[in-house]
Amino acid sequence: DIQMTQSPSSLYASVGDRVTITCRASQNINKYLNWYQQKPGKAPKLLIYAASHLQSGVPSRFTGSGSGTDFTLTISSLQPEDFATYSCQQSYSNFRSFGQGTKVEIK
């Protein structure tokens, strides 16, 4: 099975900051990488699919990049509603798997 590793596990940032989260796959997954945002008590919400494609309705301050084993999620200018946990997920294998999540907290 494919292991997904995110870093950092948490970070502190201020409104307006640029934030970058990384996700590494244990093997080549091409561009089959998706990102989710989750707020407390809620289901995850799809942000980015296929590494770099923005899901409909997601603000353009979210961007994704990468291919192969290394991927990044960038928030260009952090907004108050962006404080949440972000998770990556591979869809290269039918045996799906997630990263452990990155919690973005207010500095």
Added chain:
Amino acid sequence: QVQLQESGPRLVKPSQTLSLTCTVSGGSVNTGDCFWTWIRQHPGKGLEWIGSVYHSGDTNYNPSLNTRVTLSVDTSNNQVSLKLTSVTAADTAVYFCARDPLLVVPAARRGAFDIWGQGTMVTVSS
């Protein structure tokens, strides 16, 4: 618009079987367009993929749960079910059902969980 709703007992005793149902509304569970998937989240932890089921009954399971989990589709009630046997406190978690699209436009969105239920918290305790 497809919506998903999980239901089932909130409290399960150790060694018993956890049984949850995901009711699909606004669409048919009997479709080749997607996998129906269960995902769980232990308190304060990350998301864990449990497994997926196709409308034909074909399944894929997380290897760490493979010996205890069964997913199935009930087309008459438009539901997807999860059974997890021999539960312990380690199975205490929020359980989500989600749609894993296979035939989707754009095709790049394949495998990205686009619709989720609200989740249901299940506690394993005597």
